[in-house]
Amino acid sequence: MRPLSLRLRLMLLGGATILLVMALSVTMLAVLFDRHVQRVAVSDLRDRALVLLSVIEPGTPPQMRDQPRNPSWQLPFSGHYWQVWLGDQPLRSRSLWDVTLPVPADAPPPGEGRVLQLDGPGDQRLLALDQQVLIGQGATASPIRLIVAEDMEDSAQARAAFLRDLVPWLAGLAALLLAASFVQVTLGLRPLAQVGAHLRGLAQGRRRRLGDDLPSEVAPLARQLDHLLDDRDRELDRARHRAGDLAHGFKTPLQALLGDAEALRDLGRTEQADSIEHVVTVMRRHVDRELARARIRTDAAQARAHPAPIVARLVQVLRRTPAGAGLDWQVDLPQAVALRIDPDDLTEALGALLENAARHAQSRVWVGMRADDDRTAVIIRDDGPGVPDAELARLAQRGVRLDQGGDGQGIGLAIVTDIAEAAGGRLELINMLPGLAAELHLPRHPD
Structure with missing residues (x-):
């Protein structure tokens, strides 16, 4: 499963955080609004309680000379109620009709009040202020308990209206924060894009190393990668030198074996001499190939050749050889095109292909070029007999060594293949009927 990109991860995390904060904000604002509405409602209930106390006359027991004239207390089940205990029996507002509010048995201390939530008539939920006051002076003062209540439906409707007004603004704020988060993530990840550009420049040969011109957060990573590249180059140089030394070390013993084979032939032991020469020829072919491979540059990304x-x-040079002297050489190559390969490696590869074409051509060799995306194919075509299709297909198979090919192939094409692969390209052989076309595909230099 492919992991999510850093940008998408940060955007998802930021979006989830913003949405969570918005949800918490809505919840907290709703709670604060409810508390504010309740404080306003309790303050209104205290004012109503004072109005109710104003119609109670001191006495033993105290008397209510008349009920308050507030219309909301006169309309049955209006949502605004009061209940007073002047003795054992409670007096109720006309709005309660025949309903008695279910209140706690214990009254609050005199001079104090408490806020309650009660069940009212018609499944109403009431916010109530429960108070106990003393009417009169001194020892003749009489305690009076009174409750003033109102329906909480008005508060719920106010809360719903508040949320309806609040949600669009919070949604706009969330959209603005998401846009700001996108900009923040984009700007924050820009240094990684700079690292990617440096890596592309490294691969295309425009840079030798990533360098230190990067933000401090990614500079240590760049330095580690540069150290790895330095170690790789040193290791490749040592391996190439060891391969070259090993191949050179074989040349002298092989030359001595050829001398022994010649001595055996002089003694009349032709069969043994031919066997030794065959073995030496095969071994020299391998040694020559390893020498050529040891010379191949491995830092092709930094190379440039026209x-x-x-x-x-x-x-x-080939015009002065017996094979190329009588041929018509047609070369059509633009001068400005540069390939990403070491000039010596390109010279060796093209030399092998041109020599092979001169050896098999009847009368003409054509050299041209074709651009394919970010690569360029140098095409060398002769008008000779070509290669049998079965042999050509076998040579094109993955893992088959070209130096095991048919007549005249030797190790030249194998060396060309090694050079092309080291430079990030490939060698392609095509039967043209007549002739054979060798296409050397190599990366084009950005310059």
């Missing part, structure tokens, strides 16, 4: 002047020099 194929046009290289082909011109090689053709000039």
Whole structure:
């Protein structure tokens, strides 16, 4: 399963955090609004309790000379109620009709009040203020308990209206924060894009190392990668030198074996001499190939070569050879094109292909070029007999060594293949009927 990108991860995390904060904000604002509404309602209930006390006259027991004239206390089940205990029996507002509010048996201390939530008539939920006061003076003062209540439906409707007004604003704020989070993530990840650009420049040969011109957060990573590249280059250099030393070490013993084979032939032991020469030839072929591979540059990303002047020099040399002297050499290469390969490696690869074409051509060798995306194919075509299709298919198979091919192939094509692969390219052989086309596909230099 492919992991999510850093940008998507940060955006999801930031979006989830913003939405969570918005949800918590809505909840907290709703709670604060409810508390504010309740404080306002309790303050209104205290004012109503004072109005109710104003119609109670001191006495033994105290008397209510008349009920308050508030219309909301006169309309049955209006949602605004009062209940007073002047003795054992409670007096109720006309709005309660025949309903008695269910209140706790114990009254609050005189001079204090408490806020209650009670069940009212018609399944109403009431917010009530329960108070006990003393009417009169001194020892003749009489305690009076009174409750003033109102329906909480008005508070619920006010809360719903508040949330309806609040949610669009919070949604707009959330959208603004999400946009700001996107900008923040984009700007924060820009240094990683800079690292990617440096890596592309490294792969395309425009940079030798990532360098230190990066933000401090990613600079240690860049330095570690540069150290790894330095270690790799040193290790490759040592391996190439060891391979070259080993191959050179074999050349002298092989030359001595050829001398022994010649001595055996002089003694008349032709069969043994031929066997030794065959073995030595095979071994020298392997040694020559390893020497050529040891010379291949492994830092092709930093290399640059122009194929046009290289082909011109090689053709000039081949015109003076017996195989190339009588051929019509047609070269059509633009001078400005540069390939991402070491010039010596390109010279060796093109030399092998041109020499092979001169050896098999009947009368003409054509050299051209074709651009394919970020690569360029140098095409060398002759008008010779070509290669049998069965052999060509076998040579194109993955893992088959070209130096085991048919007549005249030797190790030249194997060396060209090694050079092309080391530079990030490939060698492709195509039967043209007549002739054979060798296409050397190599990365094009950005310059």
